[in-house]
Amino acid sequence: MKKSTVSIIVVVVVLVALLGGGCRTYNSLVTLEQDVDAQWAKVEVQYQRRLDLIPNLVETVKGYAAHESNTLESVTRARAGLTDAYNTADSLKNTVASGNAQAFESYNAAQSSLNRALSLYVNAVHEAYPDLKANTNFKDLQTQLEGTENRIATERGRYAEVVKDYNVAIRKFPRNIVAGLFGFQAKPQFQAEAAAQSAPKVQF
Numbered sequence: 001m002k003k004s005t006v007s008i009i010v011v012v013v014v015l016v017a018l019l020g021g022g023c024r025t026y027n028s029l030v031t032l033e034q035d036v037d038a039q040w041a042k043v044e045v046q047y048q049r050r051l052d053l054i055p056n057l058v059e060t061v062k063g064y065a066a067h068e069s070n071t072l073e074s075v076t077r078a079r080a081g082l083t084d085a086y087n088t089a090d091s092l093k094n095t096v097a098s099g100n101a102q103a104f105e106s107y108n109a110a111q112s113s114l115n116r117a118l119s120l121y122v123n124a125v126h127e128a129y130p131d132l133k134a135n136t137n138f139k140d141l142q143t144q145l146e147g148t149e150n151r152i153a154t155e156r157g158r159y160a161e162v163v164k165d166y167n168v169a170i171r172k173f174p175r176n177i178v179a180g181l182f183g184f185q186a187k188p189q190f191q192a193e194a195a196a197q198s199a200p201k202v203q204f
Contacts, residue, residue, distance in 0.1 A: 002034045025178045032166040036187050046152045047093070047111055053148065054086055054118065061125050076158050078117075078124035085110070085117035101188040108190065115149065129143045156190055163187045 055090060058079065065075070089110040096107035122142065132138050167186050170179035178184075 004159060007022075022178055025175050026160070026182060027185050029169060029175065029179060029182070032162070032169050033184065035162045036159070036166050039155070040160045043112055043152065043155045043159050044107075046091070046148055047089070049116070050148045050152070051090055051093075051143065053085065053145050054082070054114075057122075057145065058082070059140070060137045060141060061129070061132065064135055064138070065129060072124075072128045074124045075121075075128045078121040082114075082117040082121040085114040089114045095193070099194040105191070111152075126148075160190055163189050 061075075065072075089107075092103075092107045092110050096103040122145075167189075169175055170184045170186065
C-alpha cells in the first residue's frame, strides 16, 4: 500500500474520530442545557403557586376581619407592602429567561421581596387577629404557603446543582471549544438571601 494512501486513511480516521467526539460533546452539552431549563421551569412553577395562593390568603383575612369597624394600621400597611411586592413579582414572571443574567437577578430579587412582604403581612395579621388561627381556611392556606416556600427552596437547590454541572462542562477542555463554536453560554446562578430559603414564620 502506498504511503500516500496510508496517510489519507490516517487523516480520514482522525477526522471521523474528531467528528464523532465533537458530536458526542455537543449532544451532552445540549442535554445539560435542557436539564437547566427544565429545572428552572420547576422553580417557576413553585413561584407561580405562591402567587396564586397569596390573593386567597388576603381575601380570607379580609373576610374574617370584615366585622371590624376600624381597619388596623399595621395590617393595612403590611397588605399594601404585600400588594406592591406581589405586583412587581407578577409583572416580571414573563420577562425572565434562564440565560439572561440581569432579568434572572431582577426576577429573583422580586421573589425575595415578596417572601419578606408575605412574612410581614402574616405576622401583622396574627397580631391583629389572634383568633384567626382557628379559621380553617386561614390554616389551610398558611400550610400550603409554607409548603410552597419549602418546595421553592428545594427546587432552587436542584437548579443550583444542574447549573453548576452545566457551567463546569462548558468551561472544561475540550468541551469549551465545542461550547464556544455553538454558542453555549454560562447560566446565571442564584445569589439568594438566607431569608429567601425559609418559609414565612408564624408563631401561633
